[in-house]
Amino acid sequence: MKIRLASPLTIDSIVDGPGLRTVIWAQGCNHKCKGCHNPSTHDFSGGFKVDVKDIIDEIKKLKLQRGITLSGGEPFEQPDPLIKICKEAKKLGLDIWAYSGYxxxxxxxxxxxRYFKWKSLLENIDTLVDGKFIESKKSLLLKFRGSSNQRIIDVQKSLKLKKAVLHLEYIENMDIAK
Ligand code: SF4
Structure with missing residues (x-):
């Protein structure tokens, strides 16, 4: 199985979730957010394809990282390969964050x-930063988010309750979602 990536993995990131993290940059996005910081990730035939096994092999080599982060682009446009990657990352004890314009x-x-695919992917994610980037709500003071409409969500609690539960651990970094 292959995944289309926008760029090689970022092995050591400290801005895409807590602690040291490895970021997977999915290629392809339809959200068309005005002011998007990464327009080269939009084209669904852009970037390059990689075997999921190669990504898993890279993840298996990680030593100091707390987790992995799915970003892009829009990760939820490629649920099948990401479900596979997340399941392996979980087995290694890594926590999983994801960014989505949805x-x-x-x-x-x-x-x-796409409900069943998306739900399967969510079942393997700990924390979701959700919603489109809204330029008028952009602030450089926001930790882990680009604009204040985006929420940091505890996915497993939210799936149980079928409503978004904000991640209390990061609440001090969050203004009130508008
Ligand atoms: S969801 Fe992200 S990658 Fe897609 S257009 Fe919006 S800011 Fe850009």
């Missing part, structure tokens, strides 16, 4: 034809 409510909408 809101949590969109991702758990049972009427969406």
């Amino acid at each position: 809101t949590f409510e969109q991702l758990i909408d049972t009427k969406n034809p």
Whole structure:
């Protein structure tokens, strides 16, 4: 199985979630956020394809990292390879963050034809930073987020309750979601 990436993994990031993390940059995004910092990740035939096994091999070599982060681009456009990668990362004890331009409510909408795939991916994610980047709500003071509409969500609690539960651990870094 292959995944289309925008760039090679960032092995050591300290800005894409807590602690030292390895970031997977999924290629392809339809959200068209005004002011997007990474327009080269939008084209679904851009970037390059990599075997999922090669990504898993790289993740297995990590020593000091606390977790992995799915970013892009839009990771939820490629749920199948990312489910596989996340399952392996979990076995290694890594925690998993994901960024999505979709809101949590969109991702758990049972009427969406991609509901089952998205739910399977969410089941393997600890924390979701959700929603489009809104330029007028951008602030450089926000930790782990680009704009204040985005929320930091405890995914497993939210799936149980079927509503977004904000991640209390990071609440001090969050202003009130508008
Ligand atoms: S979701 Fe992210 S990558 Fe996609 S357009 Fe918005 S800011 Fe850019």
